[in-house]
Amino acid sequence: MDSKKIVQTIARACDDKRAEDIVALDMQEVSLMADYFLICHGSNERQVQAIARGIKDTMGERDVHVKRMEGFDQARWILVDLDDVVCHIFHKDERNYYNLERLWGDASKVELQVNENG
Template sequence: MTQTLLEIVYKAIDDKRGEDIVVLNMENISLLADYFLICNGNSDRQAQAIAKEVQDKAQEHGYDVKRVEGFDSARWILVDIGDIVVHIFHKDERAFYNLERLWGDAPQLDVPTAE
């Protein structure tokens, strides 16, 4: 179930041209979620479009979006889908927060997408 959601979310980000998509396996590392997906957009509008696409596709496939934070400011948008938390950054903010380094002990995954 989580793998399918992971693929749906990854494809939603990719469809809206999210950049530098990183998937972190947070199992046994964080109680917050099993996976973090991190990406960035080049503008506020693109970051919001990515977040909206992630929400729409998750709901379309029957998954419950628990909460969305930061949508209006679009600097760091968090979409919580239970086992998966998506972090969508404005390009300028991503390097500053550097979640990949913060969660450096989490293994990165490759997500195959069905085209």
């Protein structure tokens, strides 16, 4: 599965867990870390953890394995590393503070289709 399909699949998994303000950034021209960042937030720690679990389960079903997951226990900012795609799941209070969209403002936004199949 290529990285563009992975970011779309992750966006749908986040939407299934009612993640808010799902944004994907195309990092290919601005960073060597990943092709895409996906950023979203949940309203409480349990929801943030559920979003992360949803991503892991959804990608596991497609034989795409999570390389690393950090911050799960605290559930304030969970980073899910899928190699070419890095997902940042914030608690709503933390998202504005870190403001990754502004930090990586040179990256273009990716149009997401969260309510479609494919």
